[in-house]
Amino acid sequence: MLECLSPGLLATIQDLGRHGMQSHGVGVSGAMDVFALRVANALLGNPDAAPALEITAGGAEFVAQETAWYALSGADIGAVRDGEVAPLCAPFRVSTGQRIRFAGARRGQRAYLAVVGGFSADLVFGSAATDLRGGFGGFHGRGLVRGDRLCAAPERILPRVPARVFTSLAHPGVVSGEPLALLPGPAFAQLSTDDQERLLHAEFTVSRLSDRMGVRLEESLPSAARLPQALSAPVAFGTLQLPPDGRGILLGADRQTTGGYPVAGIVAGIDHSRLAQARPGDRLRLRAVELTEARAAWRSRERQLAQLRLAASVWWRESA
DSSP states (O other): OEEEEEEOSEEEEEOSOOTTOGGGTOOOOOOSSHHHHHHHHHHHTOOTTOOEEEEESSOEEEEESSOEEEEEEEEEOOEEETTEEOOSSSOEEEOTTOEEEEOOOSEEEEEEEEETTOBOOBOBTTBOOOBTTTTBSBBTTBOOOTTOEEOBOOOOOOOOOOOTHHHHHHOOOOOOOSOEEEEEOTTGGGSOHHHHHHHHHSOEEBOTTOOSSEEEEEEEOGGGGGSOOOOOEEOOTTEEEOOTTOEEEEEOTTOOSEEOSOEEEEEOGGGHHHHHTOOTTOEEOEEEOOHHHHHHHHHHHHHHHHHHHHHHHHHHHHHO
16 A cells, blocks of 8 residues: 655556547546556556556655555656665565655656556546546546555565666656657648748747646747638547647647647657656657658567566566
8 A cells, every 4th residue: 555645746546548438528548658657567567557656747755555566667756765766667665664755857747656466546437547627537536635545456575686677678768859750630731831841840848838638839830820620520649739829739648539620740659758758848849750650660669568578577487
């Protein structure tokens, strides 16, 4: 059991999301950085969808009521275990009474704390994802508050052995100056030539108004005001919407089920992690890619994750 002493900016229980329900008006929710959550679970031998804690920006603190094995992935938000640095992307043991504190974001925005077996959570439509707007799933449909207690699977008895082998293999690329891969959408060709150039070559600043619903951009594309109205259509993670003011919105995990703003493109799945880790004030760039390139990059990373799962399974077996 893990007791919340402070949730920081926001701490929620998340999994891979509530898929297949958008046609019924139910959003996907789930982890903003799905790949980071999968890495944390892989390190512990958990299924991909095992519920974990998504911790935003730091300031959170927890105390262990029982001994258990944990793993952290995603952003580096200064995690310490009783004053000792908690490793990123490697299993570590937290004993009864020890505290885990997240001082603040050093790189990225969101960290994922997984526990062996996953955290217990409220399942709605087969998912433990917290839908903050709907008020369901996760831990009573809300972010954690002081005094909340999260139950976890029983301790897996293993000795204290180094696990640094995982660090270089599993560490997601939270910070990178490379542009995000963008699959151009129907509204891209309707922008002015100048705005097409801006979209694919200029830098955009992440707005402080960004949240789990969407990463908002501060700079404007003036010709967006002249785009024809679009019919409402289903939207996905990374969809780049252009409202009339021209300030793009890259949709996130808590996005609406449908949207009526023109769509300039969608960020390819390989770069969803970097989009999820964008902080207010960060500068983002975009580049156009073909679907074949995006698929090849995705498959390559999936092979790396499969290698991680194999390495983790060997480590757990040899350490037993």
